[in-house]
Amino acid sequence: MIRRLVVAAAFCAGFASLAGVTTVVAQSNPIAERQQLMKNLSQAARAPGGMLKGEVPFDLAAVQTTLKTFADVATKAPALFPDNSKTGNDTAALPKVWTDKADFNGLWTKFEKDAVAAQASIKDEASFKAAFPVLMRSCGGCHEGYRAKKG
Numbered sequence: 333m334i335r336r337l338v339v340a341a342a343f344c345a346g347f348a349s350l351a352g353v354t355t356v357v358a359q360s361n362p363i364a365e366r367q368q369l370m371k372n373l374s375q376a377a378r379a380p381g382g383m384l385k386g387e388v389p390f391d392l393a394a395v396q397t398t399l400k401t402f403a404d405v406a407t408k409a410p411a412l413f414p415d416n417s418k419t420g421n422d423t424a425a426l427p428k429v430w431t432d433k434a435d436f437n438g439l440w441t442k443f444e445k446d447a448v449a450a451q452a453s454i455k456d457e458a459s460f461k462a463a464f465p466v467l468m469r470s471c472g473g474c475h476e477g478y479r480a481k482k483g
């Protein structure tokens with residue numbers, strides 16, 4: 333009898349925590365979150381983009397901050413494409429994100445590795461001009477296959 337009560341109590345506790353998790357997932361919106369992360373990427377790329385064009389003076393500290401944002405976003409992004417986020421919220425993610433998941437996640441891993449490597453290799457304006465454009469090509473390289481072109 334006691335044994336049965338304990339099992340029932342454990343079951344209830346388990347169910348309650350499961351219900352709690354479900355609520356959290358329902359409240360957060362992975363599509364909005366990933367779109368915000370992407371906006372952060374664009375924002376972070378702005379200053380170095382200006383430096384490449386010679387419109388903004390080279391600033392190593394600012395470049396390093398951008399590279400950290402790139403690596404950070406690349407680490408977080410793969411988890412924000414769960415199976416239940418294929419539609420809604422004006423998503424531009426193509427079905428290929430889910431049908432070619434390994435390749436898609438591989439592009440994030442590569443982007444992260446490149447951003448970390450650039451943190452070490454970029455030491456001055458010359459090394460910045462050599463390494464940064466390569467990173468920027470990763471944006472288009474992924475969008476090409478995995479993001480719908482807008483209007």
Ligand code: HEC
Pocket residue numbers: 363366367368370371373374377402422423424425426429436439440443467468470471472474475478479
């Ligand atoms: C490995 C793939 C991948 C990489 C790398 C990547 N993106 Fe994206 N990006 C996407 C996908 C997929 C979407 C569509 C997300 C959605 O709408 O759900 C997107 C959407 C965006 C958006 C639109 C966000 C919005 O407001 O809806 C911007 C801006 C953007 N990316 C900028 C960048 C920049 C800048 C880089 C490089 C520094 C980059 N992305 C690198 C896959 C990638």
